[in-house]
Amino acid sequence: xxxxxxxxxxxxxxxxxxxxxxxxxxxxxxxxxxxxxxxxxxxxxxxxxxxxxxxxxxxxxxxxxxxxxxxxxxxxxxxxxxxxxxxxxxxxxxxxxxxxxxxxxxxxxxxxxxxxxxxxxxxxxxxxxxxxxxxxxxxxxxxxxxxxxxxxxxxxxxxxxxxxxxxxxxxxxxxxxxxxxxxxxxxxxxxxxxxxxxxxxxxxxxxxxxxxxxxxxxxxxxxxxxxxxxxxxxxxxxxxxxxxxxxxxxxxxxxxxxxxxxxxxxxxxxxxxxxxxxxxxxxxxxxxxxxxxxxxxxxxxxxxxxxxxxxxxxxxxxxxxxxxxxxxxxxxxxxxxxxxxxxxxxx
Amino acid sequence: xxxxxxxxxxxxxxxxxxxxxxxxxxxxxxxxxxxxxxxxxxxxxxxxxxxxxxxxxxxxxxxxxxxxxxxxxxxxxxxxxxxxxxxxxxxxxxxxxxxxxxxxxxxxxxxxxxxxxxxxxxxxxx
Numbered sequence: 170x171x172x173x174x175x176x177x178x179x180x181x182x183x184x185x186x187x188x189x190x191x192x193x194x195x196x197x198x199x200x201x202x203x204x205x206x207x208x209x210x211x212x213x214x215x216x217x218x219x220x221x222x223x224x225x226x227x228x229x230x231x232x233x234x235x236x237x238x239x240x241x242x243x244x245x246x247x248x249x250x251x252x253x254x255x256x257x258x259x260x261x262x263x264x265x266x267x268x269x270x271x272x273x274x275x276x277x278x279x280x281x282x283x284x285x286x287x288x289x290x291x292x293x294x295x296x297x298x299x300x301x302x303x304x305x306x307x308x309x310x311x312x313x314x315x316x317x318x319x320x321x322x323x324x325x326x327x328x329x330x331x332x333x334x335x336x337x338x339x340x341x342x343x344x345x346x347x348x349x350x351x352x353x354x355x356x357x358x359x360x361x362x363x364x365x366x367x368x369x370x371x372x373x374x375x376x377x378x379x380x381x382x383x384x385x386x387x388x389x390x391x392x393x394x395x396x397x398x399x400x401x402x403x404x405x406x407x408x409x410x411x412x413x414x415x416x417x418x419x420x421x422x423x424x425x426x427x428x429x430x431x432x433x434x435x436x437x438x439x440x441x442x443x444x445x446x447x448x449x450x451x452x453x454x455x456x457x458x459x460x461x462x463x464x465x466x467x468x469x470x471x472x473x474x475x476x477x478x479x480x481x482x483x484x485x486x487x488x489x490x491x492x493x494x495x496x497x498x499x500x501x502x503x504x505x506x507x508x509x510x511x512x513x514x515x516x
Numbered sequence: 517x518x519x520x521x522x523x524x525x526x527x528x529x530x531x532x533x534x535x536x537x538x539x540x541x542x543x544x545x546x547x548x549x550x551x552x553x554x555x556x557x558x559x560x561x562x563x564x565x566x567x568x569x570x571x572x573x574x575x576x577x578x579x580x581x582x583x584x585x586x587x588x589x590x591x592x593x594x595x596x597x598x599x600x601x602x603x604x605x606x607x608x609x610x611x612x613x614x615x616x617x618x619x620x621x622x623x624x625x626x627x628x629x630x631x632x633x634x635x636x637x638x639x640x641x642x
Contacts, residue, residue, distance in 0.1 A: 185549075200607065201578050202553045390552070390578065449556045451576055473555040473578055501581055 173218040174309060174368040182386055190282035192219040194389050201390035205475045208354055208395055209514075212315035212379050213387035217360075218368060221284035221305040223291070226274035229298025234275055237294065238268060239413055239430070241423040245270040250334045250349055252421050254413045255287060260432030262408045263290050265421075267351060269336060276362075278310075280404050294428075309368035313375055314358030314395075317382040322348075322359060325378055330359075342367075342374040353392065355399025355516055394472050397481060400443065400511030406454055406470045407441060411485055415439050417511075439466070440491045443511040444482045445474070448504035452482035456500035465490040468498060476514050482506065520545075520611045525633035526587040531611065532627055540614040541587060543575070546637050548610045551577040554603040559595040559615060566590060566618065573615065575606070587627065590618030 171192040179186065184195035195216065197204060207213045225234065235242035240253030247270050254262045264283040269276040279287050288303055313321065322330060326348065331337050336349035344367035352358035363371055376384060393403070402408050407416050412429075414422065415437040422433065444452065452471035457464050466486030474481040482498065498506045524532040529547035533540040548554065556576040566572040566586040573584050594617035599605060606613040628636065 185552075197552065200553050200604075202555075202604070394578065449558070449576075451555070451578075451581075453580075473553075 171219070173216055174365045175216045175218065175372055178369060178372060179216065179386075184386070184388060187389070189219060189389060190280075192281060194219055195386070197388040197390045198386045201388070201394060202475045204385055204387035204391035205394050207383065207385035208315045208356055208387055208391060209476055210316070211382045212313060212317040212321060212384040213354075213391065214372070214375055214379065214384055215312040215314065215387050215392060216310075216368075216372065217312050217392075218309045218365070219281040220310055221277075221279040221281060221287070221303065222308040222310075222362065223277040223279065223287070223301055224274060224304045225277065225299065225301040227296070227299040229296045230274055230301075233294075233296045233299045234268060234277075236426065237291075237428055238266075239422045239427055240268065241425060242268060242270075242275075243425075247272050248331075248335055248337065250336055250351055254408070254418065254421055255290065256413070256427070256429030257290075258429055258432065260412045260414075260429040262404070262413060263287055265402065265404055265408050265418075269347075269349070283404060307365055309363050309365045309371075311361045311363075311368070311372060311375065312352055312354075312358060313361065313379070314352045314354040314356050314387075315384075316357055317379070317384075318356070318358045321375070321379045321382055321384065342370050344371060346371070353399075353401060354395040355401070355512060355514060356395075357516075394475060397470055397472050397483070398474055398476055398512065398514040400483070400513060402441075403470060407483060411439065411441070411469070412437070415441065415485060417441050436488070438488055439485045440488050441469070441483055441485055441511075442491055443509045443513060444468075444484055444496065444498065444506035445477065445509050445513065446480045446498070446504055446506040448480070448506075450498075450500065450502055450504040451480045452484075452498045452504075452506065453500055456482075456498050458484045458486055458506075459497045459499055459503075460490060460493060462497075465496070468500075474513060480506075481513050483511070521630045523611070524587075524627035524629065525636075526585070526627060527636050528585040528587070530584065530587045532587050533614070534623060537620060538593065539588060539590065539618045539620050541616050541618065542614045543584065543606065543610055544633070545610045548607045551575060551579065551582055551607075553578045554606050557599045557603045557606070557615070559597075559600070560592050562592050562595060564592045566592065568624070575603075584615070588618070588620060588624045590620040593617050593619045
């Protein structure tokens with residue numbers, strides 16, 4: 170079992186720790202609902218150092234990545250970040266990730282649970298003009314998310330803050346940081362990459378800087394309910410069992426050649442929908458989605474929405490059945506869920 | 517509700533407050549902590565007969581649904597309706613947040629006192 174450099178700090182903050190993809194991570198510090206609300210109303214701070222970072226170099230790197238990823242890498246300029254899928258030949262994603270165009274190469278930011286499978290895939294597709302390394306264990310990652318994130322960071326950074334899906338390099342608390350305007354919550358926010366030895370200093374620095382804005386440390390529990398409200402996919406739930414087209418991620422699928430492209434149907438036979446209920450039942454991954462008793466799909470993720478104060482879920486249903494107003498979701502009990510558009514919470 | 521050290525307990529992490537011919541039941545601090553943020557409490561109907569060791573209701577948290585087991589036999593005479601709108605009270609005040617009141621025939625002999633319950637919790641942690 171691995172620990173991030175902030176393990177002791179999390180414990181001192183009273184975090185309930187859980188095993189997430191082989192690393193001890195904070196599930197919550199006080200309450201998932203309170204941490205979620207803090208991010209929606211002012212600011213939250215997340216340790217997401219368990220995620221993976223791969224550094225790609227070489228004269229062939231741009232073309233290689235453009236061939237492997239669903240998003241356009243050819244026109245990705247230094248300072249830019251883009252979301253994309255790394256797919257198998259059959260069109261199924263191995264991971265969803267962010268690709269950063271650096272001055273001297275690229276950085277891929279990948280899910281903790283998929284570090285090994287991504288590396289295996291890259292090793293299976295070598296290119297003589299590309300070299301890459303797994304820098305995950307040397308790289309720390311903190312996310313500052315919420316409407317007050319900008320106000321918190323602005324006085325601390327010497328340059329104008331980057332725009333959404335852009336990054337810059339700066340110094341914070343005496344440490345080098347790659348600061349990107351990205352996040353997984355649906356709020357304005359930033360993700361900060363640094364060397365692991367700088368994690369504790371930067372975590373403490375940001376918590377102090379955000380004090381005037383009532384910043385809260387936030388764990389993986391809130392991270393999940395936030396991304397769900399924002400309609401964002403989670404690998405293993407909305408991706409992996411399903412491909413990018415089924416997930417409705419057309420924006421991440423560029424009109425170009427890439428591995429798995431031909432397997433992606435123009436009109437998928439299953440599609441992702443949003444569901445919400447007035448009943449007192451949370452839908453969970455694996456629950457059946459039915460119409461008049463007939464099974465038409467499966468819930469991929471579900472939770473209680475702290476913002477809407479009702480159960481919300483994402484599900485995949487047969488395309489032919491994807492336009493109904495109401496479905497029955499069958500878990501332990503059965504309850505009616507209304508189809509709603511994503512995201513559940515718009516900003 | 518007064519002192520949790522004066523309550524009785526069962527291994528399934530419910531507490532029991534005994535009166536003359538009735539009992540109040542709730543879940544312990546250990547139970548609420550394991551559950552995480554509670555969002556729904558599915559209380560039984562008044563008049564329901566419950567039997568020791570059997571599931572008589574459930575509590576849904578953000579994490580999962582958890583069954584709650586009857587620590588003794590009885591008939592439900594009251595339910596704590598406040599918890600329907602404010603289920604989070606169970607997290608913040610587990611010993612104040614009684615779930616049901618039961619009319620009971622006899623006082624059961626095999627309920628745990630506080631120290632014995634703490635030993636159960638410690639053993640589970642190992």
